[in-house]
Amino acid sequence: MLLLGKAAAACELPPGARIESDRLAVSYWTIPAKITVGQPFVLELAACPKGGAVVSERVKLDAFMPDHRHGMNYRTKVVPLGPGRFHSEGWLFHMPGRWDFVFDLGAERLTDSIRIE
Numbered sequence: 684m685l686l687l688g689k690a691a692a693a694c695e696l697p698p699g700a701r702i703e704s705d706r707l708a709v710s711y712w713t714i715p716a717k718i719t720v721g722q723p724f725v726l727e728l729a730a731c732p733k734g735g736a737v738v739s740e741r742v743k744l745d746a747f748m749p750d751h752r753h754g755m756n757y758r759t760k761v762v763p764l765g766p767g768r769f770h771s772e773g774w775l776f777h778m779p780g781r782w783d784f785v786f787d788l789g790a791e792r793l794t795d796s797i798r799i800e
């Protein structure tokens with residue numbers, strides 16, 4: 684009997700926005716799901732390594748407005764929830780427009796753009 688990639692089988696991404704880098708597949712979601720200008724929100728993230736790598740615990744989660752060249756007025760606080768799972772608080776988008784999430788997990792950087800009305 685063949686044992687197929689144990690790590691791959693054990694790592695399932697919950698539903699959410701999907702982004703990928705060379706070494707990671709990530710799913711993230713916010714609470715509440717719809718981000719409102721000026722309202723704090725929570726962001727949770729799950730990462731699965733591609734090809735048996737390990738997800739770093741050195742995680743920095745941030746966001747920027749590329750059109751305005753500024754970030755948030757707050758720094759997020761990240762709480763590890765287990766292997767490859769992270770809960771983060773302190774998110775607040777103080778302006779409408781395009782925001783880019785920037786997720787640094789060890790040496791891997793993943794970004795995603797969203798538009799806030």
Ligand SMILES: [Cu+2]
Nearest residue numbers: 748751753778
């Ligand atoms: Cu701005």
